[in-house]
Amino acid sequence: MESRIFNTNLYQNVKNETKPYRLFIQKIKNDWSFTLSGMIAFNLLTALLPMAIILFGILGLILGNNINLQNQIKMNIINTFPPKINDSLNEIINLAFEKLYYDAKIILIFGILFSIIGCLRLFIAIDKCLTIIYRIEERKFLKKYFLSIKIFFLFLILIPLMIITSSIPSIFSNMISNIGSRFSTYFFGFLSSLFLTFLLFEIIYFLIPNKKMTFKQTWCGAIIAASALQLFMIFFPFYIRKYMMSYTGQIGFSIILILFLFYFAFIMILGAQINAFFFEHIQPLPVSLGTFINKLVQDYNMKTIEHH
Numbered sequence: 331m332e333s334r335i336f337n338t339n340l341y342q343n344v345k346n347e348t349k350p351y352r353l354f355i356q357k358i359k360n361d362w363s364f365t366l367s368g369m370i371a372f373n374l375l376t377a378l379l380p381m382a383i384i385l386f387g388i389l390g391l392i393l394g395n396n397i398n399l400q401n402q403i404k405m406n407i408i409n410t411f412p413p414k415i416n417d418s419l420n421e422i423i424n425l426a427f428e429k430l431y432y433d434a435k436i437i438l439i440f441g442i443l444f445s446i447i448g449c450l451r452l453f454i455a456i457d458k459c460l461t462i463i464y465r466i467e468e469r470k471f472l473k474k475y476f477l478s479i480k481i482f483f484l485f486l487i488l489i490p491l492m493i494i495t496s497s498i499p500s501i502f503s504n505m506i507s508n509i510g511s512r513f514s515t516y517f518f519g520f521l522s523s524l525f526l527t528f529l530l531f532e533i534i535y536f537l538i539p540n541k542k543m544t545f546k547q548t549w550c551g552a553i554i555a556a557s558a559l560q561l562f563m564i565f566f567p568f569y570i571r572k573y574m575m576s577y578t579g580q581i582g583f584s585i586i587l588i589l590f591l592f593y594f595a596f597i598m599i600l601g602a603q604i605n606a607f608f609f610e611h612i613q614p615l616p617v618s619l620g621t622f623i624n625k626l627v628q629d630y631n632m633k634t635i636e637h638h
Contacts, residue, residue, distance in 0.1 A: 354607050357614035360622070363599050366459040370595035373455040375588065377448035381489075446482060453478035453538065459599060460539045462619065463606050469540050477537065484533055492526045520560070528556035531601055547609045555601030562593060 454474050461468050469477065535548040570586055606612045615622045 350608075353614055354603070357607050357612075358600070358603055360615040360618045361462055361603070362619045363603060364596065366462065367592055367596040367599050370452070370455055370459060370598065371588065371591040373452040374591045374595060377452040378587075378591070380448045446479065449482045449485070450475060450478040453481050456534060456598075457538050457540070460602055463599070463602050463612075464539050464541065464610065465612055466540050481533065481537060485530070488526060488530050488533075492523060492530070524556055524560050527559055528552050531555045531559075531598065534598065535602060535605055548605050550609065551601035551603075551605035554604055555597050558597045558600070559594065562597065566590065566593075 457469065457474060457477070460466075468474075531552040532545075532548060535552055536543050536545070607614075617625070
């Protein structure tokens with residue numbers, strides 16, 4: 331009975347039609363995509379605090395005495411998380427907005443230095459992940475750091491724009507009474523945030539791989555990753571309010587933050603895999619990465635023995 335099912339035309343047609351998607355899943359699995367996501371999430375975590383200090387510090391300087399706008403941005407960030415861990419998050423944000431505002435010059439100098447150090451390691455980790463995904467040669471030591479510095483400063487421009495853009499709908503909704511105008515404001519804010527997120531992923535996919543990339547090869551993964559991240563940002567607060575309310579205090583904040591960073595990293599890896607497989611036609615490894623390297627080493631050792 332089973333052999334008859336496998337030999338039917340319907341089964342063979344379904345098998346042929348789904349082959350590219352099965353190979354894509356195999357590439358994700360054999361490239362250790364979840365492990366790479368964990369590595370990026372860890373580097374994001376180590377870069378997060380210095381980056382947050384400098385970003386919120388710069389925002390505090392730009393916004394100056396605009397207390398209403400500062401509070402609106404604070405609330406938008408805090409409301410992403412469950413109420414029970416808001417105190418922990420509020421302390422970090424208040425540190426950035428208030429203390430950095432009063433001690434801006436000295437603190438921002440140290441913030442910049444630590445941010446650069448932490449973010450360099452983050453972008454080098456992303457570079458290593460894309461090296462595996464695209465099967466390309468690693469950059470030389472100095473080239474890695476020069477590229478990381480360039481992308482770091484691009485991110486310093488993009489991330490504040492993303493934070494401010496996401497806050498605009500909430501700010502103007504309090505001033506607009508008309509339902510249609512309020513909806514238009516939210517829709518414009520969503521599209522602006524989507525575009526900036528797309529730009530962020532496009533920069534990663536276009537600049538970081540150690541090969542010449544074109545917009546044609548990177549746009550699809552960037553827009554899918556940006557859309558997935560926007561949906562994730564919408565539904566993640568509902569998820570943690572429903573399933574993670576038992577995680578409270580500093581421990582709860584850490585668990586939820588790590589979970590958020592891991593999914594963000596996986597979305598980024600997924601976009602890169604889409605570009606590599608569907609646009610670069612890079613096929614999956616026949617076995618998982620560790621086993622594949624083991625076989626390469628065994629073949630290399632055998633050839634070395636035969637040569638001697």
